[in-house]
Amino acid sequence: MGREAGAGIGVRVEPARRLAYARITKAQVAHPQIIAAFEAVEAWIGERGLSYDGPCREVYFADWDAAGPEDAVCDVAFPVR
Secondary structure, three states: OOOOOOOOOOOOOOOOOOEEEEEEEHHHHOOOHHHHHHHHHHHHHHHOOOOEOOOOEEEEOOOOOOOOOOOEEEEEEEEEO
């Protein structure tokens, strides 16, 4: 409130990175289900002796409104090295 629409919104280009990720469905995006995806990726990273290389993220790639509960819509991703 008190801010113009679009204020504080910008575009940035990030460098290519190596990502460890889990692809999840629309049903799995809801909290607390999404926590399991974060924990699974963190465990996978640890099991392989990898290191975090930046903040984790959720990458949404599907048409949310058209997606059904079992459709893949998001990657839970961690940059690693």
